[in-house]
Amino acid sequence: MTEPLTATEKTSDNPILWVAKPMVTAARQFARSLLHPSTVVYPFERLEDPKFRTEVGIESGKPIGVGPIWDNYRGVHALNIDTCISCNLCAFSCPDLCIDMVTVPGGDPKHPKKCPQIDYGKCSYCGFCSDACPEGCLSMTTRYELSVHSRREMVFPPEKLFGIYQQKLPMNPIRVERPANEDRIVLEPPLCIGCNACSRDCPTNCITMMEIPKPEAKPGEKLPKRIWKEPVINDSDCVRCGTCISVCPKECLFWGSRK
Amino acid sequence: MSSLSLYGVSFDLVHLLLTSIGSVLPYPLDAWITNGTLVLVLSVLVFAAILLAASMINTIVLIWWERKLLGRFMDRRGAMHVGYAGLLQNFADGLKLFRKHTFKPAEADTLGFFSGPTAYMVTSMILFGVLPISTGWNSGSLPLSLLLALAIFSFAPLFIFVSAWSSNNKYSLMGGMRSAAQMIAYEVPLLLAVVAVVIVSGSFDLTTIVTEQQNYWFWGPLFLALVVFVAGMLAEMERIPFDLPEAEAELVEGWNTEYGGMLFAFFMLADYLRGLVGSFLVVLLFLGGWTMPSWVPGALTNFPLAGIFWFLVKTYLVFGLFVWIRASLPRVRTDQLLRVGWNRMIPLSLAAVFLAAALVTVKCLPVFGCLPSPGV
Ligand code: SF4
Ligand code: SF4
């Protein structure tokens, strides 16, 4: 035998309270919203407009995210083609593999100039590429409006990124700085196999593979199988791009200091 | 004054047009074209077209008004982009619905499914035509226009029920049942509140009721009747807090669940048209219709079409009150709704009737002045 379900309710409720009070609350909200609706009419008004700076600025104590865009916002990239040294570091550091190095006019036929082309369909705006760029020529701006009509348009070639650079948007100033005393490429000679990879990929051709004397094999000892050459780096030409470190198959190149 | 009715104007227009066309036509044609029957038929059509345009434009602007007000109540802005402040947004929405494919569920009853919304729409339109808006905008003087309007107003539950039942959907049917129960429960207090007005004004003619309010509007002395009338109107229009028939949270969309495209637009338009007519009735019965109190400077009341202007201003303010109520109050339960209807509203409306009778007997009130000519 189950009890029938009955709705229980407070019968002492005063009609003034449950009609008049909500209506007064709504009217107060209406009056407030008539002057300052919370909605920002987005394409025509933006939170970064000066008129919102005072209202939702940092001073107001509101949580981060409702204020104007911050300077370290990671938006679309700006690329300065002129100073790019085609070092590949951005493409290497990209976790989403969205950077392709494509040829741009301006290089010599033997060493075509290659600059990053970014596929925003994949980019996660992590900023690793701009951290890695040794020249500071790839950095992230505060622009966040990137919608396009097709996937193909999401791929921004270097020229387009250069166009964004030319608009002089506020840029994200944060880059990992290398310690001042560790700005040389150092080689751990016993590991090197003389493969020529660093010399081949160096954008400034400052690595020369120098012959080293082939040691005499002691009896019973087997000499390592390698080319008897070692990279010698011309520090005055080196642009500290780090490409050689990245391409070295034996990981024998490091950042360090040489006296 | 009544010669200046809307129908009279359209008759004159058509007559003028046809006689000027007829004057340049050769013999057998001009006699045919100036023939009285043609003038009559055409002027009825013109009259209907004017009514249709006026009601549709008003309805759509009313939807805009609700969206904007509700937006501010909810700390939004409402429609913004199409036209000035989104004024044309609803025309765009209407066009979209108009272009949509109209279909009916396989098991639905064809006749009921299609005739329900159409009849609902048509009766709401007729309602718009019956109500006078100013001394110039009326459909002639009908001695019982108030009764006629309320009679047409109470057609709605029938058509809602027909379309709900023929949709062959349990949610529609439940919505239709609720709608019928609710409308019948609230019809009684609504009519009793109207009786209070009729007692004081002594007439069933809406034009007379308005002219009776020249000296003081009825909302003050008949405040109780106004409260009952507004509550009843909310229930009749199925607006929040009395929108149980289409309670989205429990009944999908209530009795219009199965409707899409233009048929849905019919329901939507007719709903708001009834909202408009409900606000019209409140203005006509309690807020002095197109008259303005004598302390209002003459410059504000003497321009052409001033009557229509002030009438519409009042109407939109009254509808704003409905929107305000919608923004504030939660939906009630069916049992609460019916209990309030039968147990509270009817006693309240009876009290309003007695108050009105007392008012007519006393004839003068300290604040509101004296009745101009005590009615019957
Ligand atoms: S890391 Fe910088 S310099 Fe190197 S290729 Fe990329 S953009 Fe050019
Ligand atoms: S921001 Fe990150 S994901 Fe985007 S291109 Fe740079 S490294 Fe790749």
Ligand code: SF4
């Ligand atoms: S030697 Fe210098 S310029 Fe060449 S790849 Fe290494 S870091 Fe880059």
